[in-house]
Amino acid sequence: MSLSRRLLLGAGAVTALGAGALGLGWWQVDGPGAAQPASPTRNLPRPLGEMDVTLTDHRGRRVTISDWVGRPSLVFFGFTWCPDVCPTTLSDISLWLEELGPDADRLNVALISVDPERDTPEVLADYLGYFDPRIVGVTGEPGEVARILGDFRAKAERIEDVNGDYTMNHTAGVFLFRADGSFGSIIDFHEDRRFAVPKIRRAMKKEQP
Amino acid sequence: MKLPVIAVFAFGLSAGLAQAEPVRQGNLEIDAAWARASIGTSRPGAAYFTVRNFGDEGDRLIGLSSPVSTMTMLHETTLSEGISRMAHVEAAEIPASGELTLEPGGMHVMLMELATPLREGATFPLTLAFEAAGEVTVEVHVFGPGATGPAE
Numbered sequence: 337m338s339l340s341r342r343l344l345l346g347a348g349a350v351t352a353l354g355a356g357a358l359g360l361g362w363w364q365v366d367g368p369g370a371a372q373p374a375s376p377t378r379n380l381p382r383p384l385g386e387m388d389v390t391l392t393d394h395r396g397r398r399v400t401i402s403d404w405v406g407r408p409s410l411v412f413f414g415f416t417w418c419p420d421v422c423p424t425t426l427s428d429i430s431l432w433l434e435e436l437g438p439d440a441d442r443l444n445v446a447l448i449s450v451d452p453e454r455d456t457p458e459v460l461a462d463y464l465g466y467f468d469p470r471i472v473g474v475t476g477e478p479g480e481v482a483r484i485l486g487d488f489r490a491k492a493e494r495i496e497d498v499n500g501d502y503t504m505n506h507t508a509g510v511f512l513f514r515a516d517g518s519f520g521s522i523i524d525f526h527e528d529r530r531f532a533v534p535k536i537r538r539a540m541k542k543e544q545p
Numbered sequence: 546m547k548l549p550v551i552a553v554f555a556f557g558l559s560a561g562l563a564q565a566e567p568v569r570q571g572n573l574e575i576d577a578a579w580a581r582a583s584i585g586t587s588r589p590g591a592a593y594f595t596v597r598n599f600g601d602e603g604d605r606l607i608g609l610s611s612p613v614s615t616m617t618m619l620h621e622t623t624l625s626e627g628i629s630r631m632a633h634v635e636a637a638e639i640p641a642s643g644e645l646t647l648e649p650g651g652m653h654v655m656l657m658e659l660a661t662p663l664r665e666g667a668t669f670p671l672t673l674a675f676e677a678a679g680e681v682t683v684e685v686h687v688f689g690p691g692a693t694g695p696a697e
Contacts, residue, residue, distance in 0.1 A: 416588065419590060420650065420653050427693045526624060
């Protein structure tokens, strides 16, 4: 797909989402997203159904993001060399899933690696073995990972270390999508954790906004 | 000699499961030092603790070292526009009658180039250097890779 076509599609998606969100009335602080060339982090993610990116999960299976439509989804970006934010987010999510109980079985829950160079499917499988088994690890070709980051209006940046190692700066919130693939909301990293489970339940209810 | 050894071991084990006693150094008290278990040694680990200052003057945490890591540094996770970043912090203040808390998503000890895996249930020493109170070594308790902190 050419860049201009992707941009056009993206702008269309954001307009459609913006119109829907206006009705809900909760996002006024972010302004009428699509009309402005706002910074990518202030734009809304595209609907999952439009994300025709194919990656690989931690069991080595091909996964196309648009296939997540049909179930509410909880998606976040991270990497397994991340010592602080990512294990914290994974623990939080594991606790939320526990609190949701059997309802959580109806969710797609995915960690998309922003560090595909080190996070192979095997590495992800090893790492995720310590968290809730419903969390799926996703990695892929660096170009495809960059595309999915763009679709989510998320960011990742490689930072070289003093000792020849590197770390990643990355978008830390947890993205919630409704079962129809439309964007629901974000659970920010520093948000009061008590609001997380109600937010997930809201995204699970609004399957037909 | 056999019995006291067993007694000490049993005590150590139960303390490990619950929580370590706070360590006092000058006007400071270091409490609840913990880390997540590492998966192997290739990834950096993170450790957390709280320092309370009972004195009338502030102090500063100026250095960290541990035999489990060849590079132990104070780091801080910051978030701006939803993006998390980690930055090296030279020193951290412990205000008079105040405290410094290292916790997930905030300030943490970065344990780089691990010499040995951090195993769940084990402890390891961490030496903290304070500008006024001097150096003190605390035992860091290792919880699971998905732990959120020491149990209450």
